[in-house]
Amino acid sequence: MFNKVVLVGNLTRDIEMRYTPLGAAIGSSGIAVTRRFNASSGEKKEETCFIDITFFGRSAEVANQYLNKGSKVLIEGRLKFDQWSDQNGQNRSKHSVYVESMEMLGSNPQSSGNFGQNHNQKQNQNYDPYETREAKVSQARPTQNYQEEKIKEIDIDDFDDDKTELPF
Incomplete structure (x- = not known):
């Protein structure tokens, strides 16, 4: 089975931090x-x-530290289905995403900390989730084959059989 989600959007609220008894950090927000x-x-x-x-x-x-409400972010994670009963005894459910990696996009004048313009510009790349891997690979390929440049053509008629040894 494969469970992978990639989303690009804006945070709907500041990160709400809490810690487990062992000290592990858990942050909740919305996108x-x-x-x-x-x-x-x-x-x-x-x-x-x-x-x-x-x-x-x-x-x-x-x-x-670096994100707050309105921050643009790309997240990758896994989809999680949560179920519970509300105060009236009705069954409720929702999907959420457990973030495995993130990339901060764009600049946010409200953000605090040392998340400076240089970092923002580096992270603000045009992300197209619909661009295929093949398209990226074909753009990276040189127009002429690497090995074609190294091979010299040899005309064997130019060699005299008694005097010159063929190079192969």
């Missing part, structure tokens, strides 16, 4: 992911999905 599309009528629409996310360990501490 808003907006999808823009053209409806069948030609009208431009957008749809926003709000998802709870949970950071663990050092990631939680880093997220708490």
Whole structure:
């Protein structure tokens, strides 16, 4: 089985930190992911999905230090299905994401700490989740084959059989 989620969006609230009795950090927040599309009528629409996310360990501490409400972030993690009964005895459920890695995107003037402009510019790369791996690989390939440049053509008619040894 494979359970992997990649989301790019903005945090909906500041990171809420708590610690286990053994001292492990757990950070909770939410992310808003907006999808823009053209409806069948030609009208431009957008749809926003709000998802709870949970950071663990050092990631939680880093997220708490550098991110706050409105921060743009790319997260990778696994989808978790939570079920519980509310105060009225009704069964409730929701999906959330347990973050395994994150990348801070863009600049956020509200952020605190030493998350400076140089780091923001480095992290603010145009991320296209729909770009295929093959497209990236083909862009990285040189236009001429590496080994073709090293091979010299030899015309064997230029060699005299008695005097010159063929190079192969």
